[in-house]
């Protein structure tokens with residue numbers, strides 16, 4: 179999730195671009211860059227680090243287009259990066275440009291077919307200078323460029339697969355920017371004799387509040403006098419100009435009232451980014467990427483141990499069910515803060531997976547070190563390139579959730595789960611434990627997930643609000659689940675407790691009769707994860723037991739099991755996917771329930787008391 183910005187007009191572009199990037203830094207900050215056109219010259223300046231590094235570099239350039247004071251550039255593009263493909267380095271920072279240095283681009287998202295395109299372009303003479311997928315867009319546009327940048331962008335767009343948004347400019351048309359979007363966001367800001375384009379409105383809110391939203395598959399041409407929007411095929415599109423009346427704070431949150439809500443709504447996109455190219459080639463899963471664990475090692479693994487904390491631990495729990503079922507490997511789950519002080523029996527042949535969104539959690543790092551000292555291979559699953567965990571692991575599998583600001587993990591959690599599913603399918607392929615048809619079926623289901631997440635978010639709101647309205651004053655919630663629904667219950671309970679300060683407990687539903695059932699009375703809401711699975715009938719019996727004690731059953735169900743509705747206080751139906759993948763959808767109403775309860779209690783959901791986003795202490 180990167181931030182892109184562009185300006186074409188009469189004012190010096192450099193300062194406007196830098197101001198825009200400062201507003202987009204929340205989208206990524208491992209490197210940044212701008213390109214400017216002045217007269218017949220085009221120039222890019224890029225720097226590793228946050229924006230201050232780019233400022234320092236610009237100050238030090240001391241010449242060229244970027245520093246020209248007498249003829250300041252009035253056209254330019256800028257980028258702030260959250261690395262996905264390729265390390266954090268100056269070469270991998272944007273803008274990227276073609277071999278002749280004519281076409282510059284800034285890109286957000288992922289080009290799934292970049293390997294094929296890169297090969298073809300390299301065979302035709304393109305000289306690539308980065309490890310990124312984004313660079314192919316510059317070369318591809320240049321290869322189609324015959325004096326008309328919009329035409330070249332259209333031709334390139336037709337060949338690109340994936341989900342992305344980009345802005346391109348060419349030294350041959352210094353007064354033109356062309357933006358294109360497929361899935362990833364892009365919005366135009368309209369001014370008098372000047373136009374802006376960016377990933378999000380805050381980038382230009384200080385300059386204009388008149389916006390044009392681009393739809394999927396549209397291409398926009400920006401010139402100082404105005405904009406022209408077309409479909410990818412070149413059909414003209416009429417798009418009105420809207421006024422945004424957000425204050426700066428709301429704008430930063432993309433119009434949502436909190437970062438947490440914004441991040442919940444980003445989950446479809448971030449899961450799409452996490453699986454994207456990894457399920458794009460052939461029928462299986464491809465995890466052979468820079469920094470990944472050697473596949474030969476993966477194939478030889480005899481046992482897996484997962485170490486993690488909090489929400490990341492819950493993601494690991496879901497992974498255990500999937501890996502055991504699909505790859506027939508024993509998986510042990512360990513709370514990192516406990517594991518690090520034990521004398522664990524671990525050795526060569528074991529794969530220890532450390533899961534940490536921040537990549538800096540002290541206990542997880544210590545647990546991984548301990549296992550590594552005893553000869554185990556270590557794989558990190560993390561969201562942050564360059565984090566400590568990436569330096570201490572033998573291989574890394576990145577989630578691609580972008581920066582998460584809300585302290586309660588939401589989008590990073592679903593991306594961790596998606597990443598473990600990918601690993602589970604790949605292990606099954608390598609070990610030959612699933613027939614090809616089942617692999618193909620799972621991959622097809624994984625690809626459906628972003629769409630199903632969108633549908634879930636769009637449909638569960640009313641029921642969730644009903645439950646919150648009914649129960650937000652209650653002092654205790656019990657969460658129950660079975661099998662793969664159990665980690666969802668645990669995660670739902672953690673979300674409610676951490677942002678609402680309501681006491682919760684989460685249990686394997688079958689354990690209820692061994693103790694927790696004593697807690698139940700007519701004041702107890704019991705949230706049950708009752709999605710489609712081979713243990714659904716058992717779960718339904720547990721729900722009857724709860725009801726018989728007068729407690730209130732709130733059930734997350736799959737749309738296919740509508741009959742449950744008559745047996746519970748509120749049923750929250752979600753779309754059906756393969757039952758093993760159901761947790762990614764089932765957790766969403768529970769995130770929203772925690773949110774709605776916290777909101778009614780008047781709490782700061784983005785910064786709950788006593789909690790830190792990154793826990794670098796014991």
Ligand code: F6R
Nearest residue numbers: 488489490534535536539586587
């Ligand atoms: C809960 C939450 C925490 C983290 C835990 C581990 O919403 O965010 O429980 O999951 O502190 O953090 P990471 O994943 O950064 O290791």
